Amino acid sequence: MLPRLPWPLVHVREAYGRKLVELGRRFPDLWVLDADLSTSTKTAFFGREFPERFVNVGLQEQTMVNLAAGLALQGLRVVVSSFSVFLALRPLEMVRQSIAYPRLNVKIVATHGGVSVGPDGASHQVIEDVGIMTSIPNMEVYVPCDAPEVEAVVEHLVAEREGPAYVRLSRERIPVVHDEVDFRPGRGEVLRDGSDVAIISNGFMTPLALLAAERLSRMGIDAAVVNMTSVKPLDGDLVERMARETGFIVTAEEHNIYNGLGSRVAELLAERYPTPVRRVGVRDTFGESGLAWELLDNYGLSEFSIVHAVREGLRLRG
Amino acid sequence: MALAAQDLRRLRLIANEIRKLVVEMTYVAGSGHPGGSLSIADLLALLYFRVLRVRPEDPLWPGRDRLVLSKGHAAPALYAALALRGFFPVEELFSLRRLGSRLQGHPSIVGQHRTPGVEMCTGSLGHGFAAAAGMALFGKRTGAPWRVFVILGDGEIQEGIVWEVASLARHHCLDNLIAFVDRNMMQLDGFTEDIHSLEPLAPRWEGFGWSVWEVDGHDLAALSEAVEEALEAEGTPKAIIMRTVKGKGVSFMENNPRFHGKAPKEDEYWRALGELEEEGRRILHAP
Known part of the structure; x- marks a missing residue:
């Protein structure tokens, strides 16, 4: 069920669509491609404004x-959009061979990520994309947590980065937790300090991590929250610092527990500073139809799942 | 304009030279795909020495014609043509498939592996065709004078993406795009018509709205004529289906699927080279 949220809810897709139009005005070499989902991904805004580049x-x-x-090879900045299941999985080999390997300036902005896609069911609920894209050399992977951050990520990728990247957006309206965005690739963002545990999250799970931290503080547990939009490159120094300061890490993401943010954090810590890690994510199972918030609850992607993971971990540590 | 006799002789000699280099390169490398390289040698000679507007000293000159070898496994033939055309030294051809070489097993444009004159990394079948369509779309929308040429294998067109692109190119009226289909009737495992038949081939392309020419891919005069007609035609993308012989020019490689992806051994290398030397003398001394 929809938790009571202290933040306004905003469609990240619309923020993305408007941002593309703004970038289109500034960059005459920006082209945008879509595969019959432009009214859903909101690239249609760009298409209406710049039909010759859409x-x-x-x-x-x-x-x-x-x-x-082929377009990027002519010196253009190119953005492709569709639903994440149709970008990270269906044309995966094309992404690897034709975008990542030659390191072309193509940004893959995928909407409808995760189980929160809702009623469309398992066929449309991708929980594997972050892991898949992270595995490809040259590919950067971002999972922004709210509309202002989506704008910042897209701004950076189109205006500054020359090379491939994958961005995953949600279908749902999601809470705006940022007053001011300070997005930098490869940098995590400490949203809340804490000394008992650090919750490292991204996307839809970041607002839930903030709610969980608030609830934990009422239980006398001091939890830090780190928004880790940049899955690759990962902010390894920050992850290590949080591990050293708190001695316990919980990750939270709207993705399979395999190969996503949680895996990356655990792998990094295993090598650099072995620390107990608990992963909140989909437990290696396909989704189903339902309302977004019902599904998040059902698949263990709620404020309470994070609270539970923190308390279990602290209990085991004694 | 029809080919003059001396031009025809010159192109035949170049094609024969490409074939010799293909045999030598794959022999030296110990691996590679001679069969499908030999079947497009005549086409590459014609394109690089008569049709394509390119500047070997400035491979990324913006006004160049783009050629994408979508059947990337025929890289040895492409490399030989590029070297002969002056994009890089011929001696470099013998670094094919070696560690650190610019001549990767399949064409590459990546970092230190970028081969001068190569437009797109290919090797996974079908992708190059789609990338070429992207180039043509950009050229078309911006009114660029350059053209896009793409070479497809016949086995390659079993890939579904090829027909996606065929459909898309027609929708966008990409008449600056010419696709050559190397119809050598063979793929790795055997004959296309046994494995997954492609006939009737021309009507398939026509059905997708392409203008189609069918021509003997080893008859340089006929091939040249087809290319000239195709370059003139407007309104639709164009396909030139070249009937070719896999392994063309080397008797024991011709129509032999074993040489799809296998380099010649020592004795085979000498025999192949002998036959091609002989052919070179024949072209030179033909009336």
């Missing part, structure tokens, strides 16, 4: 990715 390929995600490569 291509709706129809239902051809694999061709779209290669088409983007």
Whole structure:
């Protein structure tokens, strides 16, 4: 069920669509491609404003990715959008061969990530994308947590970064937790200090991590919250520092517990500063139809799952 | 404009030279794909020495024609043509497939592996065709004078993405895009018509709205004529289906699927080279 949130809810997709239009005005070499989902991904805003630099390929995600490569090779900045399941999985080999390997300036902005896609069910609820994209050399991976951060990430990727990147957005309206955004690639953001545990989260789970930290503080547990939008490059120094300061890490993400943020944090700590880690995420199972908040609760992606993971971990440590 | 006799002789000699280099490169490398390289040698000779507007000393000159070898496994033939055209020294060809070489097993544009004259990394079938369509789309929308040429294998067009692109290119009226289909009737495991038949091939492309030419891919005069007609035609993308012989020019490689992806051994290398030397003399002394 929808928790009571102290923040306004905003559609990140619309923020993304408007941001693209603004970038389109500033960068005449920006082209945007979509595969028949432009009214959902909101790239249609760009298409209406700049039809000569917009291509709706129809239902051809694999061709779209290669088409983007051909365009990028002519010196253009290219953004491709669709639902994350149709970008991270369906044309995966094209992404690897034609975008990542030649390191082309193509940004993959995928909407409808995670189980919170809701009623469409398992076919549309991708929980593998972050792991898959992270595994590809040259590919950067970002999971922004709210609309202002989506704008900052897209701004950075289009205006500054030359090379491939994958960004995952949500379908739902999600809480705006930022007053001011300080996004930098490869940098995590400490939203709340704490000494007993550090909760490292991204995307939809960051507001829930903040709620969990608040609830934990009422139980006498002092939890830090780190928003880790940048999954790759990961802010290893910050992860290590939080581990040293608190001695216990909980990760929270709207992704399979395998190969996502939690895996990356655990791997990094295993090598640099072995520390107990608990992962909050989908426990290696497919989703189903339901309302977004119902599904998040059902798959253990709630404020209470984070609270539980923290308390269990602290109890075991004694 | 039809090919003059001396031009024809010159192109035949170049094609024969490409074939010799393909045999030598794959022999030296100990691996590679001679069969499908030999079948496109005539086409590459024609394109690089008569049709393409390129500047070997400035490979990324913005006004260049773009050529994408979508059947990337025929890289040895492409490298030989590029070297002969002056993009890099011919001696470099023998670094094919070696650690650190610019001549990767399949074409690359990546970092130190970027081969001058190569437009797109290919090797996974079908992708190059789609990237070429992206180039053509940009050229078309911006009114660029350059053209995009793409070479597809016949086995390659079993890949579904090829038909996605065929459909898309027609929708966007990419008449600056010419696709060559190397119809050598073979793929790695055997004959295309046994494994996954492609005939009738021309009507398939026509059905997708392409203008189609069918031509003997080893008859340089006919091939040249087809290319010239295709370059003139407007309104649709164009496909030139080249009937070719896999392994063309080396008797024991011709129509032999074993040489799809296998380099010649020592004795095979000498025999192949002998045959091609002989062919070179024949072209030179033909009336």
